[in-house]
Amino acid sequence: MQSLKIAATGMSAQQLRVDTISNNLANMSTTGYNARRAEFADLHYQQMARAGTINAADGTVLPTGVQLGLGVRPAAISVDLAQGALSQTNGDLDVAIEGRGFLEATLPNGQPAYTRDGGLQRTGDGLIVTSDGFPVVPDIVVPDDARSISINAEGEVYAYFADQVEPQLLGQFSLVGFSNAKGLEALGSNLFAETAASGPPVVGLPGEDGLGTLRQGYLEDSSVDAVRELTELIEAQRGYELNAKVITAADQMLGATTQIR
């Protein structure tokens, strides 16, 4: 009876893989999206005959024993943190992070969230917020009468005014790094939250500690590679069919068993 259940674990693993791939493909054009990849691990092993058992007949010791595997389970869905390509948008509040850092935003409940989506916006009061309207840390307010703003690689935001020659420094973005950025919890809307596995956030300025620099007028594309996703999709589909085939065969064997006279 085990074969049926083992093949079923295989089918649900391949199903999970297809789910992951379809989410990646759906987010092919999402700014700052990182592709996910399902990782699998084998399940426990059943000991039919333990290695080292003494063979009753003549006293020899079994060198290997019989261990039967019980299938597969998802081990992790890991985030591929490779840098996506940058595309030019010319938006003055579009910033791409070139490096491993994250921008910090404050959620309405006061909790911090981290994002690589640099498509920033301005509220009616001039406060710089993420595309979902969450204020970016630290608060930077752009005055109404600013003619244009420029953001340099170190994240310093300058405003130009019609009646002034020298630009005015409004503030400087900070970037946040994690020991294990793959351990961050995805909140949706391109936001991530700290977990015990990610390590505490390390706040720094752009250009420091390998956090990366900012590039104004660009957005980071999704890092999804369509060719790879499609080949994985085919693999997952075939894997699913193979497991279904095993279920059919195991079922026929069990059918034969029930017909024993």
Next chain:
Amino acid sequence: MSTSYVTLARQVGLMAEMQTVANNVANVSTTGFRREGVLYSEYVQAGPPGRESVSIAAARARTVDLSQASVERTNAPLDLAIQGEGFFLVETARGERLTRAGHFTPNENGELVTPEGHLVLDAGGAPVFIPPEAQAISVAADGTLSADGRPLAQLGLVVPVDPQSMKREPGQLFATEAGTEPVIEGTAILQGYLEGANVDPVLEIARMIEVQRAYELGQAFIDRESDRRSKLIDTLTR
């Protein structure tokens, strides 16, 4: 009576073999999975003097196929595939274990771990620490891990002294009681690649059909034997 028992022993073994096929196929996408097989051994029962003995096939041993699987490009800097023989050494709560699944990541303390959280050990048996500020991590073919051009550690690659003594554990781990020794040469670590499962779908499906047919044959044999015996009883009691 022994005819039915001999066939039954074979049927039980075939069921176990079917289970290994199902397990191999279920793990067709598991990184670093090694396919398994069942070996039958003959259990001979001596008959009375002058008569032939009875031989029963029993599934008494299993094999682990340690051959190289294909590698797949993932581009992640800490995805490592082993080309050639050898295993990574990882530290679990139950002791040191061997694995070919090279999907690693730093944990919250910056130590290199497997997806299950087991520490990856270097050639000296110590955990590998990756500084959080490291930007570019490169792993050379000999396992030397460097961050921004500065060598940090050398990943340990080992082979078991007695490959037959390896015991499987969940999470593509192998335990070995006989101990391990470092890989001398001929093995390379590929960075940005993962080694898949060495399960060949064609072979597994062929084996599955073979097992299924053998099982049906055994079943038919038991049926035939049952017919023969009931006919015998009919004839004798008429």
